[in-house]
Amino acid sequence: MTKPPTIRDVARLSGVSTATVSRYFSGKADTIAPRTIESVRQAAKSLGYTPSEIGRSLRLAQSRVVVMLVPDATNHFTADIAVSVESALKGIGLSMVLANTGENAEQQDRLLADAQGLRARAIVLQGAIDTPRLRELVATQGNLIFANRRPAQGIVAPYVGIDNFQAGLAVGRYFIERGYENWVAIHGPRHYFGSTARLDGFVSGVGDASRVLQLESLYTMQAGYEHACRLLDLAPKKYSVFCANDMIAYGFYRAAMERNLRVPDDLVIFGFDDNRLNEWLAPWLTTVKVPALEFGPAIAKLIETPKPGFEDGRSIILPFELKVRQSA
Amino acid sequence: MTKPPTIRDVARLSGVSTATVSRYFSGKADTIAPRTIESVRQAAKSLGYTPSEIGRSLRLAQSRVVVMLVPDATNHFTADIAVSVESALKGIGLSMVLANTGENAEQQDRLLADAQGLRARAIVLQGAIDTPRLRELVATQGNLIFANRRPAQGIVAPYVGIDNFQAGLAVGRYFIERGYENWVAIHGPRHYFGSTARLDGFVSGVGDASRVLQLESLYTMQAGYEHACRLLDLAPKKYSVFCANDMIAYGFYRAAMERNLRVPDDLVIFGFDDNRLNEWLAPWLTTVKVPALEFGPAIAKLIETPKPGFEDGRSIILPFELKVRQSA
DNA sequence: CTGAAAGCGCTTACAG
DNA sequence: CTGAAAGCGCTTACAG
Numbered sequence: 001m002t003k004p005p006t007i008r009d010v011a012r013l014s015g016v017s018t019a020t021v022s023r024y025f026s027g028k029a030d031t032i033a034p035r036t037i038e039s040v041r042q043a044a045k046s047l048g049y050t051p052s053e054i055g056r057s058l059r060l061a062q063s064r065v066v067v068m069l070v071p072d073a074t075n076h077f078t079a080d081i082a083v084s085v086e087s088a089l090k091g092i093g094l095s096m097v098l099a100n101t102g103e104n105a106e107q108q109d110r111l112l113a114d115a116q117g118l119r120a121r122a123i124v125l126q127g128a129i130d131t132p133r134l135r136e137l138v139a140t141q142g143n144l145i146f147a148n149r150r151p152a153q154g155i156v157a158p159y160v161g162i163d164n165f166q167a168g169l170a171v172g173r174y175f176i177e178r179g180y181e182n183w184v185a186i187h188g189p190r191h192y193f194g195s196t197a198r199l200d201g202f203v204s205g206v207g208d209a210s211r212v213l214q215l216e217s218l219y220t221m222q223a224g225y226e227h228a229c230r231l232l233d234l235a236p237k238k239y240s241v242f243c244a245n246d247m248i249a250y251g252f253y254r255a256a257m258e259r260n261l262r263v264p265d266d267l268v269i270f271g272f273d274d275n276r277l278n279e280w281l282a283p284w285l286t287t288v289k290v291p292a293l294e295f296g297p298a299i300a301k302l303i304e305t306p307k308p309g310f311e312d313g314r315s316i317i318l319p320f321e322l323k324v325r326q327s328a
Numbered sequence: 329m330t331k332p333p334t335i336r337d338v339a340r341l342s343g344v345s346t347a348t349v350s351r352y353f354s355g356k357a358d359t360i361a362p363r364t365i366e367s368v369r370q371a372a373k374s375l376g377y378t379p380s381e382i383g384r385s386l387r388l389a390q391s392r393v394v395v396m397l398v399p400d401a402t403n404h405f406t407a408d409i410a411v412s413v414e415s416a417l418k419g420i421g422l423s424m425v426l427a428n429t430g431e432n433a434e435q436q437d438r439l440l441a442d443a444q445g446l447r448a449r450a451i452v453l454q455g456a457i458d459t460p461r462l463r464e465l466v467a468t469q470g471n472l473i474f475a476n477r478r479p480a481q482g483i484v485a486p487y488v489g490i491d492n493f494q495a496g497l498a499v500g501r502y503f504i505e506r507g508y509e510n511w512v513a514i515h516g517p518r519h520y521f522g523s524t525a526r527l528d529g530f531v532s533g534v535g536d537a538s539r540v541l542q543l544e545s546l547y548t549m550q551a552g553y554e555h556a557c558r559l560l561d562l563a564p565k566k567y568s569v570f571c572a573n574d575m576i577a578y579g580f581y582r583a584a585m586e587r588n589l590r591v592p593d594d595l596v597i598f599g600f601d602d603n604r605l606n607e608w609l610a611p612w613l614t615t616v617k618v619p620a621l622e623f624g625p626a627i628a629k630l631i632e633t634p635k636p637g638f639e640d641g642r643s644i645i646l647p648f649e650l651k652v653r654q655s656a
Numbered sequence: 657c658t659g660a661a662a663g664c665g666c667t668t669a670c671a672g
Numbered sequence: 673c674t675g676a677a678a679g680c681g682c683t684t685a686c687a688g
């Protein structure tokens with residue numbers, strides 16, 4: 001409960017100046033006499049001193065905090081990316097602050113303001129919503145990084161993730177190759193710019209937009225389930241469904257099971273993400289694997305790299321892979 | 329990329345002192361003349377000024393950051409609690425930093441040091457590991473809060489969560505009431521002090537420790553699956569299994585399915601947590617509901633309440649509930 | 657209703 | 673190898 005000791009307390013106790021103590025704690029110990037080092041170490045230890053990140057940040061005009069904004073932290077794929085990023089950042093001496101936008105534009109803008117207040121080293125957005133505030137920040141700060149979903153048209157900022165258009169295209173072509181019919185694309189909310197890249201790719205892949213039934217959906221099991229119920233009850237057919245993520249696919253599958261339909265005989269289902277739950281919950285699901293664990297290192301690299309390249313929209317494109325299993 | 333504007337820039341542009349600008353931004357606008365307010369507002373807006381949390385924190389000797397340490401951020405129940413806490417803290421003007429200990433004592437201690445460096449307002453631990461560093465911090469800082477698992481013997485700090493012993497007891501009694509036999513308790517890792525409270529309660533509930541087969545397990549589906557395979561293959565029986573969490577129960581169930589066993593006829597399974605995935609993935613699972621969404625408000629309240637009560641180990645005990653469904 | 661000034665905990669260029 | 677001193681962006685008691 002007592003006030004934490006400061007650098008001055010350590011300096012006093014070890015009989016040196018605060019400059020020396022500071023050097024010790026900021027990794028410049030090689031210019032200090034061994035005896036001095038020892039006395040500083042002792043003093044710090046006996047006081048239980050930990051340098052204040054706040055003092056440090058103020059002085060250096062830069063914090064060691066990276067803010068990550070996610071639409072839904074309880075989504076498993078999102079959480080995997082967050083964990084990967086957190087761990088990679090830790091490796092380069094940064095901390096990550098996680099915050100939920102709840103898919104809400106105002107909430108996002110409020111969090112962006114907070115991140116600015118914290119003087120975040122970088123702001124990583126998973127599934128950003130296109131708002132004026134966002135555009136303003138990208139333009140004036142240049143420390144925003146888009147993950148998993150490309151920024152909207154006209155926003156120039158680094159992107160880390162797969163090429164969603166190419167992935168959609170590959171799925172579309174696979175549908176053609178297999179001779180699937182009755183195409184359905186359940187795609188993500190339209191306010192996620194970039195979420196449509198998968199859809200556009202898919203449509204290109206099958207080659208005929210007019211024959212694709214497009215349904216807009218939240219990224220949840222619930223939403224997938226409801227779409228499926230409506231579809232399977234109103235116009236039952238052997239559909240070939242491309243889902244915007246695995247959660248939607250789970251929901252769709254459950255509705256199919258309830259109707260005694262089998263994959264792939266009565267229904268074809270293709271997911272997206274290959275989130276780690278699949279192995280346990282949906283080993284039957286054919287899906288596009290997005291390498292969640294590669295996001296951390298890529299983003300860390302982007303943050304570490306000297307500024308000159310930060311504003312130029314350079315991106316790190318990760319590889320995707322079609323995981324063909326039972327459902328398609 | 330340019331340096332963000334400071335309070336001085338705003339003061340200069342609006343022709344007032346930094347004191348006045350500061351008052352405006354720290355909610356003391358009622359002592360400022362309306363015309364002055366307006367000019368400050370204009371100036372701040374045109375400069376795109378956001379007050380620096382760093383400067384503010386240094387001056388006030390207190391940050392608005394709360395650090396939450398979790399053993400595994402990809403666990404759904406953990407994530408639900410984290411989201412609940414983040415949202416409640418946001419409501420009282422605080423941000424949450426999330427960090428993973430990965431069930432690793434050294435990692436935890438490193439993160440605790442980081443939290444101290446950030447001068448965190450509070451540190452919330454979900455599933456803390458008992459280390460000397462942890463004990464030292466509890467004693468000297470008094471801003472640690474234990475969530476979901478009680479602190480170990482001799483650590484006096486506030487706790488938020490259910491009464492795990494009582495919950496285990498209720499499950500044990502339920503087993504007796506139903507006449508279940510062949511009791512198995514798959515409990516969490518022993519280094520989670522407090523994780524054994526559920527086990528102890530359960531043992532008390534059934535009333536005969538010698539007849540409970542106790543298996544130590546990680547909190548994962550994988551671990552639950554492996555325990556089940558071993559058990560069901562080596563000594564097949566109609567077991568009645570109390571799992572330390574729902575994940576373990578999922579894994580156990582899968583192994584049972586693979587062997588064509590049915591719940592509750594061939595096997596009784598009882599979970600713990602009632603994580604939100606159950607509704608979709610395991611609607612058959614009988615489990616103990618822990619109210620994940622009530623953690624946020626409770627923890628926020630603890631943090632807001634004036635210090636006097638902080639060190640005295642006062643706790644907020646949340647209600648649990650047996651959710652009886654198909655599997656038991 | 658407003659301002660001048662001190663000081664929160666650090667780091668670093670400069671001087672020795 | 674070491675120290676004195678300035679200054680990072682704020683807030684607030686004090687004075688007017």
